[in-house]
Amino acid sequence: MSVHKVNIAEIRKDYQLAELDETICGDDPLSFFGKWLAEAESAQISEVNAMTLATVDAASKPHARIVLLKGLDEKGFVFFTNYNSAKGQELVLQPCGALVFFWKELERQVRIEGRISKVSAAENDQYFNSRPEGSRLGAWASPQSQVISDRTILEENYKVFEEKFSGTGIPRPEHWGGYRLVPDNIEFWQGRSNRMHDRILFSKSHHNHWEKKRLAP
Numbered sequence: 001m002s003v004h005k006v007n008i009a010e011i012r013k014d015y016q017l018a019e020l021d022e023t024i025c026g027d028d029p030l031s032f033f034g035k036w037l038a039e040a041e042s043a044q045i046s047e048v049n050a051m052t053l054a055t056v057d058a059a060s061k062p063h064a065r066i067v068l069l070k071g072l073d074e075k076g077f078v079f080f081t082n083y084n085s086a087k088g089q090e091l092v093l094q095p096c097g098a099l100v101f102f103w104k105e106l107e108r109q110v111r112i113e114g115r116i117s118k119v120s121a122a123e124n125d126q127y128f129n130s131r132p133e134g135s136r137l138g139a140w141a142s143p144q145s146q147v148i149s150d151r152t153i154l155e156e157n158y159k160v161f162e163e164k165f166s167g168t169g170i171p172r173p174e175h176w177g178g179y180r181l182v183p184d185n186i187e188f189w190q191g192r193s194n195r196m197h198d199r200i201l202f203s204k205s206h207h208n209h210w211e212k213k214r215l216a217p
């Protein structure tokens, strides 16, 4: 029985915008990622920094959700969250994960895998203090991933912290901060016609050197 009136099996698109090869990618995948991110921004794609983050729990069961990329440098990819959240607990036991970006307007996907660790307290404070006041209060008010009886709990928590920090500034909660994924695999995917897509995979060798391979689509 179908739960959806539209025939989803008939939804398809042929990709024809661009092509990708080993030369275009260069030798530094982080720089090339920065180039694609800039192109996605120039194309005015909404929330270009939204990415799927997959982590695994103690039973090796995978969990995926969207988070926002908030920092990118030669070390890796930074996002912020609640350290006590489900993902935070998964990362204590299995400090690794995968990120996926899909910029559909450019017919591009990027897949990234690597080790994940907390960023420094200084990086946390710097980013936390740059956030709007409402987001900083929200970090205090929401026990992320916990079951709550109803929404009023959140609204009440928010008011409590609003009053508590009125006039004093809002400090960063200890349980809130960033993680950096340091990549060991980065794959760039450019859609092509007839499902003959281009895939270029960069893998970190034992000598800490990026190796580049083309994969079949």
Ligand SMILES: Cc1cc2nc3c(=O)[nH]c(=O)nc-3n(C[C@H](O)[C@H](O)[C@H](O)COP(=O)(O)O)c2cc1C
Pocket (backbone or CB within 6 Å): 047, 050, 063, 065, 066, 067, 068, 069, 079, 080, 081, 082, 085, 086, 087, 088, 144, 145
């Ligand atoms: C567009 C978008 C951006 C989001 N950005 C973040 C983020 O940067 N950090 C975060 O903790 N959750 C973010 N979320 C919420 C997460 O998807 C998720 O619901 C939350 O982190 C709890 O996940 P967990 O229970 O697996 O830990 C975002 C959701 C969406 C749809």
